[in-house]
Amino acid sequence: AALAAAAAMILTACGGGGDAGSTGSAAGGNGELNVGPAYTTTDYGPLTSSALAMGSNWQVLEGLYRLDRTNYSVSPALAAGDPVKVSDTEYEISLRDGAKFSDGTDVTAADVVAAYGKATAEGSLFAQFYTFIDSVEAKDDKTVSIHLKYPFAALKERLAILMVTPASADPDAMKSMPIGSGPYKYSEVSELKISAVPNEHYNGNTPATVDTINWNPLKDETARVTAAIDGTIDIVESVPASSQKDLKDAGWNVESKPGYGNAFMMFNTQKAPFDKPEVRRAFVKAVDKQKLISSALEGQAVEATSFLPEANPAYKKPATDLSYDKDAATKLLSDAGVTDLEINLVTTDHPWILALVPQIKSDFEALGVKVNHTQMASSDMYANVTDVDDPSYDIVLAPGDPSVFGTDPGIIISWWNGDNVWTKRRDGWQISDPESFDQLQTLISEAGELDGDDAKDKWGEAQDLLAEKTVIFPLVFRNMITGSNPAKVEGFQAISSTGLQLLGVSAK
Numbered sequence: 001a002a003l004a005a006a007a008a009m010i011l012t013a014c015g016g017g018g019d020a021g022s023t024g025s026a027a028g029g030n031g032e033l034n035v036g037p038a039y040t041t042t043d044y045g046p047l048t049s050s051a052l053a054m055g056s057n058w059q060v061l062e063g064l065y066r067l068d069r070t071n072y073s074v075s076p077a078l079a080a081g082d083p084v085k086v087s088d089t090e091y092e093i094s095l096r097d098g099a100k101f102s103d104g105t106d107v108t109a110a111d112v113v114a115a116y117g118k119a120t121a122e123g124s125l126f127a128q129f130y131t132f133i134d135s136v137e138a139k140d141d142k143t144v145s146i147h148l149k150y151p152f153a154a155l156k157e158r159l160a161i162l163m164v165t166p167a168s169a170d171p172d173a174m175k176s177m178p179i180g181s182g183p184y185k186y187s188e189v190s191e192l193k194i195s196a197v198p199n200e201h202y203n204g205n206t207p208a209t210v211d212t213i214n215w216n217p218l219k220d221e222t223a224r225v226t227a228a229i230d231g232t233i234d235i236v237e238s239v240p241a242s243s244q245k246d247l248k249d250a251g252w253n254v255e256s257k258p259g260y261g262n263a264f265m266m267f268n269t270q271k272a273p274f275d276k277p278e279v280r281r282a283f284v285k286a287v288d289k290q291k292l293i294s295s296a297l298e299g300q301a302v303e304a305t306s307f308l309p310e311a312n313p314a315y316k317k318p319a320t321d322l323s324y325d326k327d328a329a330t331k332l333l334s335d336a337g338v339t340d341l342e343i344n345l346v347t348t349d350h351p352w353i354l355a356l357v358p359q360i361k362s363d364f365e366a367l368g369v370k371v372n373h374t375q376m377a378s379s380d381m382y383a384n385v386t387d388v389d390d391p392s393y394d395i396v397l398a399p400g401d402p403s404v405f406g407t408d409p410g411i412i413i414s415w416w417n418g419d420n421v422w423t424k425r426r427d428g429w430q431i432s433d434p435e436s437f438d439q440l441q442t443l444i445s446e447a448g449e450l451d452g453d454d455a456k457d458k459w460g461e462a463q464d465l466l467a468e469k470t471v472i473f474p475l476v477f478r479n480m481i482t483g484s485n486p487a488k489v490e491g492f493q494a495i496s497s498t499g500l501q502l503l504g505v506s507a508k
Contacts, residue, residue, distance in 0.1 A: 219351075253483065257495065
């Protein structure tokens with residue numbers, strides 16, 4: 001099941017360009033694509049945050065607009081063109097003529113309204129992306145009216161995140177095998193195989209280019225590389241840095257792209273002594289990030305000097321310095337009155353995260369701290385350790401990459417720090433320090449209303465606050481290394497986020 005899902009993910013993500021009104025053949029090209037994503041999931045719904053499912057859905061589901069993750073440009077998908085401005089806070093968007101879901105039913109404005117309603121329902125992680133919207137309504141069957149609370153420059157970028165499925169569809173059914181209006185449709189989504197084939201009803205500008213996409217999720221790094229070299233897969237995600245030469249020697253194209261994917265530390269701010277920002281800062285400063293990069297990550301990462309990577313136009317080096325300094329970290333703990341500390345460090349079981357643990361554990365022990373380490377699958381960690389009443393963990397080390405939603409600072413910052421499960425349950429920031437949490441939400445809102453240097457200054461204030469409070473903070477931003485077999489694949493472009501973008505990719 002994972003194989004097909006991964007394939008679908010890749011195809012949709014690659015799409016972009018072209019006039020929204022143009023039509024293309026729904027039939028695929030010859031052959032099939034076999035891809036090896038690095039993640040697994042059981043939720044393929046339009047509101048999933050799974051790297052695998054989001055990527056496969058890029059080929060199967062559509063939003064009003066499509067985000068090309070090779071350059072983060074935006075083009076019409078279900079929309080017939082750009083939003084038509086009625087006023088500074090009202091826009092109308094017409095749907096593509098003849099757009100149909102893969103079950104043959106027409107896509108209507110009511111489907112878009114329903115998708116927005118589900119995305120902004122209480123408890124949805126996607127709700128934070130649409131706080132600037134007052135309402136979304138169906139003007140008629142083919143026209144959507146969007147009313148904003150205030151002018152917002154990145155409207156199309158945010159609407160590209162909103163995947164549309166039939167309003168009448170059962171939500172649980174959509175999680176197991178969603179129906180979309182994209183160039184491909186799922187033919188099988190099971191525990192063992194995921195596949196997608198051309199959607200015969202598709203009439204948009206990025207038609208299917210192969211007969212079948214198969215995703216073969218391979219969480220184990222060695223298994224992914226082995227499958228690539230022996231020809232089982234044609235495209236491989238998240239190539240280990242140590243395996244680049246092996247793939248190149250086998251004739252593969254290997255590309256390393258700086259990205260937003262990171263290893264972050266999250267603190268239980270409702271548990272002493274991690275209720276004190278200076279203690280949290282001490283543990284971030286205790287980690288020798290450059291050593292992590294040169295050893296465990298083999299140079300394929302950059303140190304996180306702020307919450308945003310330096311590649312982001314809104315980047316600012318914060319006033320609070322969180323770079324490695326063992327002596328400063330020791331003093332922070334001493335000044336906070338912390339001695340004889342024993343902590344519970346919980347990490348996911350992703351291989352590249354586990355590769356960081358020995359050094360991080362050693363860096364913590366150099367402060368005189370006893371470290372108990374537990375590793376588990378992400379789903380188990382969040383369900384059983386962090387998303388519970390009165391969580392007992394002290395520090396979590398895990399991977400994250402919200403750039404699958406785009407690189408807008410509001411998206412990157414709000415994903416971990418908005419009014420959502422992260423701050424309500426996982427790190428408890430809303431409860432432990434509501435004043436500073438509310439301060440950040442105000443900065444996010446104010447920055448969203450601005451553009452140019454004014455917006456950059458406001459995002460700089462947000463980065464200052466995030467570093468000062470150190471509730472969640474990245475240690476490194478990791479390069480995304482992707483491989484493709486040029487003997488079997490044509491038109492593939494690597495992206496800097498998790499997921500594989502496959503629209504327009506052909507099989508030889």
